[in-house]
Amino acid sequence: MRLARDPAALPRLALAALAVAALLPALRLAEFDPAALLDPANARPMAKFLAQFVPPEVSVEFLALVGRATLETLAIATLGTAAAFAIGFPLSLVASASLSLSALGPARDAPLRRALRYPARLALIVLRAIPELVWALLFVRAVGLGPSAGVLALAIAYGGMLGKVYAEIYESAAERPARALMEAGAGRLQAFAYGVLPAAAPELVSYTIYRWECAVRASVIMGFVGAGGLGQQLELSLRMLNGAEAATILAVFMLLVLLADAASALARRMLA
């Protein structure tokens, strides 16, 4: 008798080899060359600029300016994430396969109902396919320079990301609790609230906070194209090659990310 072989071994090996092979052309296409950093022609002006970073700029009027810009950045990130939630959460409920009533049985109309999930998935793809920076450029044209362009850009791009990842989190949670509730007559929203949410809540909260942290950073970048906040301030400092001001602003970034980290840890501990 022949020894039984693991039928999954070969596909697994092939997949791993494929993943490594995919990296090789990427290296060439990206023209990835760390040696360029060490080239003296590049390193010298870089070092000169970095030397200005100490000491950072701490004059009262500049700190007041940075403080206002920080609040603006936080407001953009928070409002943008909230609006993204309002877009992404309903779409995630539609897009997720784990809350399918017609999958019980399955019912005769299950293929049709499955097809209804695709428009939601397509919408999520379209929303997140275009980076928030591009949306910000668009909205700066539409609503003018300022924070509201940043909020709109975040709402759209992050709405797509939240929706997609939420749907995946629902699908990775154990499906039996929600399924059992739907088998006893519960609707999708009820099955979600009583069957999926208890298990998925910590992951949903921590991902949302992580997205908020990303939104803080993204709102900085969007500031470069005129969407307000700390980014706009940093862009001015960098353009004037004022390293001391840039150092202060970067320190504030780090504080913000630390803050987001602490908030995320706290929320997870409360939900554990």
Next chain:
Amino acid sequence: MKPAKAAEVVPARAAAGAFALRARELSLTYAGGRRALERLVLSVRPGERVAIIGPSGAGKTSLLRVLATALRASAGDVEVLGVDPWRLGAGARRRLRSRIGLIHQSPPLPPRQRVVTAVLAGRLGAWGVGNALASLAYPADIDGARAALERLELADRLFERCDRLSGGQAQRVGIARVLYQRPELVLADEPVSSLDPALANHTVGALASEALERGITLVASLHAVDLALAHFPRIVGLREGAVAFDLPTAEVGRALLEALYAQEGVLPTQECRPVDLAELTLPGRPRCD
């Protein structure tokens, strides 16, 4: 209300007197090709209490899931509470499901949920979305949940988290949820598999008396033959996806049971007492008290 809905409800009421459950030539083949049910025939009248026994792999769970409208048979007809669930529209099928309570062998309770919420979830099919969401903020019917748990001697666990329960406690919370649901048809899939013999006996007794008091139909698959014989007036023996025998408990004899479990070699019973088959044929006598 749309006229279509009324049309769906009327035949359900009219036929309700005839059968709580009816399976005709029911076959089920899983996607992998495994045949779980083979032209199975079974009818159950409203208010009957039926135990399904048989060796593992006989199709007990598959049959109960088909009867609970969780699975659709590959061939044959099924009628639940007087209607073919798969001829109903999605909304009517949901309402039908809220009248069926399925007790799972391993209770489908999400971790981190509290027992009170898990029990109240039994009535989600009857509640609107608003009530359901409000009950997450403050439990809508603490007394009702407590009463259901009391029948299973678990009232002290009301505000415990489900993932802090033992396997046996979790199984009883699953049963309490179905009691709270107040369905017209209870389908129980090995409802006491993780309970010790005395508790198993008490719990099956509680299920049977609940069914008797409320005049509802109870169909339970049981691993322990003595529990089935003690609490149910009708026994269905299942083997290889088909009904091997279907008799009043008094007529179930040693030869039938031994034939049913021929491949196992032993008769599965609770461990509390050596099994005397002559005694087993007497229905209604608790085994383990």
